[in-house]
Protein backbone atom coordinates (compact mmCIF):
# COMPACT_ATOMS: atom_id res chain seq x y z
CA UNK A 1 0.00 0.00 0.00
CA UNK A 2 1.17 3.50 -0.83
CA UNK A 3 0.42 6.45 1.45
CA UNK A 4 1.44 10.04 0.85
CA UNK A 5 1.51 12.63 3.60
CA UNK A 6 1.48 15.99 1.86
CA UNK A 7 0.19 19.54 1.99
CA UNK A 8 -1.72 19.58 -1.28
CA UNK A 9 -0.68 22.54 -3.37
CA UNK A 10 2.70 23.26 -1.80
CA UNK A 11 5.52 22.89 -4.31
CA UNK A 12 7.23 19.84 -2.77
CA UNK A 13 3.91 18.07 -2.27
CA UNK A 14 3.05 18.65 -5.91
CA UNK A 15 6.36 17.12 -7.02
CA UNK A 16 5.47 13.72 -5.57
CA UNK A 17 1.75 13.94 -6.28
CA UNK A 18 2.57 14.44 -10.00
CA UNK A 19 4.72 11.28 -10.08
CA UNK A 20 2.02 9.16 -8.41
CA UNK A 21 -0.56 10.42 -10.88
CA UNK A 22 1.69 10.09 -13.95
CA UNK A 23 2.24 6.46 -12.98
CA UNK A 24 -1.45 5.88 -12.29
CA UNK A 25 -0.67 4.58 -8.81
CA UNK A 26 -3.40 4.34 -6.20
CA UNK A 27 -2.42 5.86 -2.89
CA UNK A 28 -3.96 6.92 0.36
CA UNK A 29 -3.73 10.68 0.63
CA UNK A 30 -3.08 12.20 4.07
CA UNK A 31 -3.40 15.97 4.06
CA UNK A 32 -1.05 17.60 6.57
CA UNK A 33 -2.11 21.16 7.34
CA UNK A 34 0.95 23.42 7.56
CA UNK A 35 -1.21 26.33 8.76
CA UNK A 36 -2.23 24.20 11.73
CA UNK A 37 1.41 23.07 12.15
CA UNK A 38 0.36 19.43 11.85
CA UNK A 39 3.83 18.74 10.41
CA UNK A 40 5.23 19.32 13.91
CA UNK A 41 2.92 16.78 15.59
CA UNK A 42 4.94 14.14 17.45
CA UNK A 43 3.21 11.36 15.49
CA UNK A 44 4.13 12.96 12.17
CA UNK A 45 7.69 13.58 13.36
CA UNK A 46 8.04 9.84 13.91
CA UNK A 47 7.60 9.47 10.15
CA UNK A 48 9.48 12.56 9.06
CA UNK A 49 11.88 13.79 11.75
CA UNK A 50 12.57 16.92 9.66
CA UNK A 51 8.97 18.03 10.14
CA UNK A 52 8.43 18.64 6.42
CA UNK A 53 6.13 17.34 3.71
CA UNK A 54 5.93 15.17 1.70
CA UNK A 55 6.47 11.72 3.23
CA UNK A 56 5.79 8.46 1.41
CA UNK A 57 4.97 5.25 3.23
CA UNK A 58 5.18 2.14 1.04
CA UNK A 59 4.17 -1.12 2.71
CA UNK A 60 5.45 0.29 5.98
CA UNK A 61 8.75 1.66 4.59
CA UNK A 62 9.08 5.40 5.13
CA UNK A 63 10.70 7.54 2.45
CA UNK A 64 11.27 11.28 2.93
CA UNK A 65 12.50 14.11 0.69
CA UNK A 66 10.41 14.77 -2.42
CA UNK A 67 13.28 14.26 -4.87
CA UNK A 68 14.21 10.96 -3.21
CA UNK A 69 10.55 9.88 -3.09
CA UNK A 70 10.27 10.53 -6.81
CA UNK A 71 13.37 8.47 -7.64
CA UNK A 72 12.14 5.70 -5.34
CA UNK A 73 8.75 5.60 -7.05
CA UNK A 74 10.41 5.47 -10.44
CA UNK A 75 12.65 2.62 -9.34
CA UNK A 76 9.90 0.55 -7.72
CA UNK A 77 7.20 1.22 -10.32
CA UNK A 78 9.14 1.39 -13.62
CA UNK A 79 6.21 0.52 -15.93
CA UNK A 80 5.66 4.20 -16.72
CA UNK A 81 9.31 5.26 -16.69
CA UNK A 82 10.16 8.84 -15.78
CA UNK A 83 13.91 8.58 -16.28
CA UNK A 84 15.64 8.15 -19.62
CA UNK A 85 17.68 4.98 -20.25
CA UNK A 86 20.68 6.86 -21.62
CA UNK A 87 23.20 7.50 -18.79
CA UNK A 88 24.06 11.00 -20.06
CA UNK A 89 20.40 12.03 -20.06
CA UNK A 90 20.01 10.38 -16.63
CA UNK A 91 22.88 12.50 -15.33
CA UNK A 92 21.01 15.58 -16.57
CA UNK A 93 17.92 14.46 -14.65
CA UNK A 94 20.05 14.28 -11.49
CA UNK A 95 21.46 17.76 -12.04
CA UNK A 96 17.89 19.04 -12.38
CA UNK A 97 16.91 17.19 -9.19
CA UNK A 98 19.67 19.10 -7.40
CA UNK A 99 18.53 22.39 -8.91
CA UNK A 100 14.93 21.67 -7.92
CA UNK A 101 16.08 21.24 -4.32
CA UNK A 102 17.86 24.60 -4.55
CA UNK A 103 14.80 26.18 -6.21
CA UNK A 104 12.81 25.84 -2.99
CA UNK A 105 14.69 28.64 -1.17
CA UNK A 106 13.47 31.61 -3.25
CA UNK A 107 9.95 30.19 -3.28
CA UNK A 108 9.92 29.77 0.50
CA UNK A 109 10.99 33.34 1.22
CA UNK A 110 8.03 34.62 -0.78
CA UNK A 111 5.56 32.01 0.52
CA UNK A 112 6.41 32.54 4.18
CA UNK A 113 6.12 36.31 3.73
CA UNK A 114 2.68 36.04 2.12
CA UNK A 115 -0.50 37.22 3.78
CA UNK A 116 -1.84 33.66 4.12
CA UNK A 117 -0.80 30.11 4.92
CA UNK A 118 1.86 29.10 7.39
CA UNK A 119 3.38 32.61 7.57
CA UNK A 120 0.05 34.10 8.63
CA UNK A 121 -0.52 31.34 11.21
CA UNK A 122 2.95 31.83 12.68
CA UNK A 123 2.55 35.61 12.84
CA UNK A 124 -0.79 35.24 14.63
CA UNK A 125 0.99 33.65 17.61
CA UNK A 126 2.74 35.50 20.39
CA UNK A 127 4.33 34.98 23.77
CA UNK A 128 4.54 31.41 25.06
CA UNK A 129 2.54 30.03 22.10
CA UNK A 130 5.08 31.42 19.65
CA UNK A 131 8.02 30.20 21.72
CA UNK A 132 6.46 26.72 21.91
CA UNK A 133 6.00 26.67 18.13
CA UNK A 134 9.61 27.72 17.51
CA UNK A 135 10.91 25.17 19.99
CA UNK A 136 8.99 22.35 18.26
CA UNK A 137 10.54 22.99 14.82
CA UNK A 138 13.15 20.27 14.27
CA UNK A 139 15.28 21.86 11.54
CA UNK A 140 17.51 24.74 12.58
CA UNK A 141 17.10 26.59 9.29
CA UNK A 142 13.28 26.37 9.38
CA UNK A 143 13.34 27.55 13.01
CA UNK A 144 15.39 30.55 11.81
CA UNK A 145 12.82 31.33 9.09
CA UNK A 146 9.88 31.28 11.51
CA UNK A 147 11.84 33.36 14.01
CA UNK A 148 12.64 35.90 11.31
CA UNK A 149 9.05 36.30 10.08
CA UNK A 150 7.59 36.50 13.59
CA UNK A 151 10.15 38.27 15.75
CA UNK A 152 12.79 39.46 13.30
CA UNK A 153 10.87 41.94 11.16
CA UNK A 154 10.64 39.58 8.17
CA UNK A 155 13.05 39.16 5.30
CA UNK A 156 15.11 42.17 4.26
CA UNK A 157 15.04 43.73 0.81
CA UNK A 158 18.55 42.30 0.28
CA UNK A 159 17.27 38.79 1.06
CA UNK A 160 14.36 39.19 -1.36
CA UNK A 161 16.79 40.46 -4.00
CA UNK A 162 19.10 37.47 -3.47
CA UNK A 163 16.11 35.11 -3.71
CA UNK A 164 15.01 36.73 -6.96
CA UNK A 165 18.55 36.53 -8.31
CA UNK A 166 18.74 32.83 -7.50
CA UNK A 167 15.34 32.20 -9.11
CA UNK A 168 16.45 34.15 -12.19
CA UNK A 169 19.61 32.05 -12.41
CA UNK A 170 17.49 28.87 -12.42
CA UNK A 171 15.15 30.28 -15.08
CA UNK A 172 18.20 31.07 -17.24
CA UNK A 173 19.51 27.52 -16.79
CA UNK A 174 16.15 26.13 -17.91
CA UNK A 175 15.99 28.47 -20.89
CA UNK A 176 19.46 27.28 -21.97
CA UNK A 177 18.63 23.58 -21.40
CA UNK A 178 15.51 23.85 -23.54
CA UNK A 179 17.60 24.76 -26.61
CA UNK A 180 18.71 21.08 -26.61
CA UNK A 181 15.27 19.48 -26.61
CA UNK A 182 11.63 19.87 -25.70
CA UNK A 183 12.23 18.72 -22.12
CA UNK A 184 14.74 19.78 -19.49
CA UNK A 185 16.80 16.60 -19.78
CA UNK A 186 16.49 16.37 -23.57
CA UNK A 187 14.11 14.31 -25.65
CA UNK A 188 11.80 12.78 -23.09
CA UNK A 189 9.53 13.93 -20.29
CA UNK A 190 11.19 12.97 -17.02
CA UNK A 191 11.62 13.64 -13.32
CA UNK A 192 13.63 16.71 -14.38
CA UNK A 193 10.45 18.36 -15.65
CA UNK A 194 8.30 17.06 -12.80
CA UNK A 195 10.66 18.22 -10.06
CA UNK A 196 10.95 21.69 -11.60
CA UNK A 197 7.40 22.48 -12.74
CA UNK A 198 5.93 23.41 -9.32
CA UNK A 199 8.78 25.88 -8.76
CA UNK A 200 8.73 27.38 -12.24
CA UNK A 201 4.97 27.83 -11.90
CA UNK A 202 5.48 29.75 -8.63
CA UNK A 203 8.36 31.71 -10.11
CA UNK A 204 6.09 32.91 -12.91
CA UNK A 205 3.21 33.53 -10.53
CA UNK A 206 4.94 35.40 -7.72
CA UNK A 207 8.71 35.10 -7.36
CA UNK A 208 10.11 36.51 -10.64
CA UNK A 209 7.03 37.20 -12.83
CA UNK A 210 9.02 39.86 -14.69
CA UNK A 211 11.57 37.21 -15.70
CA UNK A 212 9.28 34.33 -16.76
CA UNK A 213 7.75 36.09 -19.75
CA UNK A 214 7.48 35.07 -23.43
CA UNK A 215 9.92 37.89 -24.27
CA UNK A 216 12.61 37.05 -21.71
CA UNK A 217 12.22 33.28 -21.38
CA UNK A 218 10.23 32.07 -24.41
CA UNK A 219 11.29 28.42 -24.17
CA UNK A 220 10.57 28.24 -20.45
CA UNK A 221 7.10 29.75 -20.97
CA UNK A 222 6.26 27.32 -23.77
CA UNK A 223 7.63 24.37 -21.73
CA UNK A 224 5.75 25.46 -18.60
CA UNK A 225 2.43 25.73 -20.42
CA UNK A 226 3.02 22.37 -22.10
CA UNK A 227 3.83 20.59 -18.83
CA UNK A 228 0.95 22.29 -16.98
CA UNK A 229 -1.34 20.91 -19.68
CA UNK A 230 -0.59 17.25 -18.93
CA UNK A 231 -3.61 15.50 -17.34
CA UNK A 232 -1.57 14.35 -14.30
CA UNK A 233 -0.29 17.87 -13.74
CA UNK A 234 -3.73 19.46 -14.22
CA UNK A 235 -5.07 17.01 -11.65
CA UNK A 236 -2.24 17.77 -9.23
CA UNK A 237 -2.60 21.56 -9.45
CA UNK A 238 -6.41 21.56 -9.16
CA UNK A 239 -8.21 22.18 -5.89
CA UNK A 240 -9.66 18.79 -4.99
CA UNK A 241 -10.39 16.43 -2.12
CA UNK A 242 -6.60 16.08 -1.75
CA UNK A 243 -5.94 19.79 -1.33
CA UNK A 244 -7.14 22.79 0.60
CA UNK A 245 -8.02 26.04 -1.11
CA UNK A 246 -5.85 28.13 1.17
CA UNK A 247 -2.47 26.63 0.19
Ligand SMILES: N[C@@H](CCC(=O)N[C@@H](CS)C(=O)NCC(=O)O)C(=O)O
Pocket residue numbers: 007010011012013034039051052053054064065066067101104118142
Ligand atom coordinates in the same frame (compact mmCIF):
# COMPACT_ATOMS: atom_id res chain seq x y z
N1 LIG B 1 13.83 19.03 0.91
C1 LIG B 1 12.47 18.78 1.31
C2 LIG B 1 11.78 20.10 1.52
C3 LIG B 1 10.35 19.90 1.89
C4 LIG B 1 9.67 21.21 2.24
O1 LIG B 1 10.27 22.24 2.49
N2 LIG B 1 8.34 21.15 2.25
C5 LIG B 1 7.61 22.31 2.60
C6 LIG B 1 6.38 22.41 1.74
S1 LIG B 1 6.91 22.72 0.04
C7 LIG B 1 7.25 22.23 4.07
O2 LIG B 1 7.06 21.15 4.61
N3 LIG B 1 7.19 23.38 4.73
C8 LIG B 1 6.86 23.46 6.10
C9 LIG B 1 7.80 24.26 6.92
O3 LIG B 1 8.85 24.72 6.40
O4 LIG B 1 7.50 24.46 8.08
C10 LIG B 1 11.74 17.95 0.27
O5 LIG B 1 12.00 18.15 -0.92
O6 LIG B 1 10.93 17.07 0.63
